Amino acid sequence: MLDDTLKTQLQTYLGMLRQPIRLIASLDESEKAAEMRELLQDIAALSDKVSLDLAGSDARKPSFVIAREGETSGVRFAAIPLGHEFTSLVLALLWTGGHPPKVEADVIEQIKALDGDFRFEVYMSLSCHNCPDVVQATALMAILNPKVQTTVIDGALYQDEVNGRNIMAVPTTYMNGEPFGSGRMTVEEMLTKLDTGAEAREAAKLDQKAPYDVLIVGGGPAGASAAIYAARKGIRTGIVAERFGGQVMDTLGIENFISVKETEGPKLVAALEEHVRSYDVDIINLQRAESITRGELVEVKLAGGATLKSKAVIAATGARWRELNVPGEKEYRGKGVAYCPHCDGPLFKGKRVAVIGGGNSGVEAAIDLAGFVGHVTLIEYDTKLRADAVLQNKLFSLPNVTVIINAQTTEVTGDSQKVNGLVYKDRATSVDHHLELEGVFVQIGLLPNTDWLKGSDVELSKFGEIKVDAHGQTSMAGVFAAGDVTTVPYKQIIIAMGEGSKAALGAFDYLIRQ
Template identity: 70%
Template sequence: MLDANLKTQLKTYLEKVVQPIEIVASLDDGDKSRELQAMLQEIVLLSDRITLVERTDDTERKPSFSINRPGTDISVRFAGIPMGHEFTSLVLALLQVGGHPIKLDDAVIEQIRNLDGDYRFETYISLSCQSCPEVVQALNVMSIINPRIRTEMIDGALFQSEVEARQVMAVPSIFLNGEVFGQGRSGVEEILAKLDSGAGARQAAELNAKDVFDVLIVGGGPAGAAAAIYAARKGIRTGVVAERFGGQVLDTLAIENFVSVKETDGPHFAVALEQHVKAYDVDIMNLQRAASLVPGKLIEVKTASGAVLKSKSVILATGARWREINVPGEQQYRNHGVAYCPHCDGPLFRGKRVAVIGGGNSGVEAAIDLAGLVSHVTLIEFGAELRADAVLQRKLHSLRNVTVITSAQTTEIHGDGKKVNGLSYTDRVSGASHKVELEGVFVQIGLVPNTEWLKGTVALSRHGEIEVDAKGQTSIPGVFAAGDVTTVPFKQIVIAVGEGAKASLSAFDYLIRTSFDDETETVEEKVAVPA
């Protein structure tokens, strides 16, 4: 199961274990149980602090295993074989159950410890899902801190009957005490906010008490991170308020074109961004959605939680999100057959019929990936021909289980009230309507900027992007913008980083040239800028 290199790395990690660990495996006579058994036996040989107990007569899911600290209630559980993206979750669980320090703020640890109630979480994942490990690891660490929280990772591909019974059609899907709790990427603080009803009000009060910022960046993606680093290096008071630090990068599978980094993936890149920002004196206010912008000498950013942050300058870097097709059935069946991430949700449709809407690079890549999992893919493109690169089109047309339909306008997504069962489209040449029977629809038609909250303030293009000049200045003095949310062409990570740096330098230039009557100390004096 584990190659020699992986064993060497794991053995090094397990040297950090300080408490004994007992792994209890629930097995049957199936092939997957034998695979899991082999992997666990290999792990046990790597540390004398780990023991293995095998059971066949219990009522747990099979194959599954728990990682326990003997003599305590500390335990986490995995149903399936946590390889792929989930191997990191396994390693962290071993270390944390084994007494390795948990890297969370003391206040967050105390908040988890003080949760009142009994919580049983079940998280359905796919091993190819890059968003799933964050949820699994968050719940694992919460259960280690507070044993009244029980958690189990479940590989949906191995437990298809449960997936069908519970109508799980997107991962990660989280169940709490048998009821749906949430879907999609969530970290410790996001989960805590849903469990602790008073957390939002406390956070809003904390934000309201903050002093005026010199630069406040709205958004925590590549543009926002670069802006924060450049501002903090100037020695001025810098803050970042973000709905989720990392932004859309968190949903990106492979990154192979960021100069100097040959290959990485979105979650790892997002972690590197956050670590770089935290190396400077930057006030990061995560999980806070901006609700409105109020111009003035001191610019105000109001959050959805009711907080008001004030700053002398603001950089808008709220990025973009997947564009929706806006047809009947899309919202009703979102996460119930309508999906936007083929890498994450594709394995849940193994052996089924799906459609991909969109004939650009993203759509064609999605169709190619899905063709290896599902029984049939129907790719629907609005235009008269596909827009993807020629090399991708050649690969697509070589696949026998893919049908390409061009000049087609999707008009409705159908379902039985619980999940998708079909899609209708109109032939834009003949005008004829057609219906395709299928179980899943993957929407891949580009991005839409996150600017709804800015309407009526900064000038926006007809596509909703923030209009900026060559220096990143918006139509409001002191308000700058950068990244995918702006009119700057070519939505690329490397371009967003450069634009974030430029906007930050422009904001600094604005600060040193602007008088703020309520400040006894000027920005020039703070950073010792020559007159």
């Protein structure tokens, strides 16, 4: 099951175990059960601190529990956790075996203090790069607090269960049998939902922070590079972000980041965060900016109620997926309407789906999905596709793809439980057509995250982007901006990093001249 390279890596990790652990398998006669048995046998053979018990009796078969010696409960995997979940498997093994997690001490204490009955079921797919955060968060809670139970379920392996719950997007998390969350969540985000007093305590703590010299709002590539450049000047630097990493966390393959031939979004974000933390930067995560005002200092009010103050601010809040804004889209989000083909695509195996958008993202999504869905219909508003020629050639070579151009999607339809089709208007004839399908993947570009700036003195373009000069300065004194949120063309990671650095240098120049 594991190749020699993975075995060598895993053996090194298992050498960090501080106490014995048990792998308790509940198996049937299926092919996947045989694969799971082989995986568990490989793991047990790599360390004398790991034992294997094949006599488990859980209702979900195949599945296995990672438990401490002498115990029968722990983190359960109703999955063969390879692919993106191999790291989750390794961490679950290490944490159960007593290796300390790299988590803030106050987060660990908050987990241990949870009081109640928390039974998590996390539905994921092995190709989903958003899923490991949720898997690892719920696994950590189960390992640290005996009142928490976690089962990780591969949606492709338990298709009947997924269909029964109408799960059409991953990660999807249930708690005590009820929907808890859909999409990426960190352990801190989960604790905020579980510990109702956490937000007020955090707001009170943030209100007490001393003013910064430079405060960066946004934790993507632009924000990270701005924080590093500012901190290197020896000035008091803070960074506040709704989610560190921003949209890059939702990016799978990155092949145009100069000097790095190929990487993935979450890996790049981890490297960015590690680099930022190597400097004296106050990182405030999971906080959304709500407004900005200028007095003696620049004040940024957060959605949680706190207000942060700074001599200069750099807005680097990035962009988000543009929505169709048609009837049915919001109602069926996560029930057939999706925005990440890499994450949610495997749930539509053998089904009919549509991709909205004929740019590179849309055509790449259609090509990717065509490999395992039954049929893909690509719908483009323009009279021609806008993707690169090489992508179009590949698309038109696929036998299970239909391309419809000059078409406007006007409605997503469903049966109240899940998507069953969409309506599009032929722009040449104004005739409406209904397509029967099970999934709609929206790939129509980006919207700048500037809602928090509307009504302020920061001037925006007609597209909602922040207007900046050659130094990253906005129309509000002491406020700079960088990255995808600005009018700077070409929304690329490497460009955002350069713009973030430039904005930090511009802010420093502003400060020394005051």
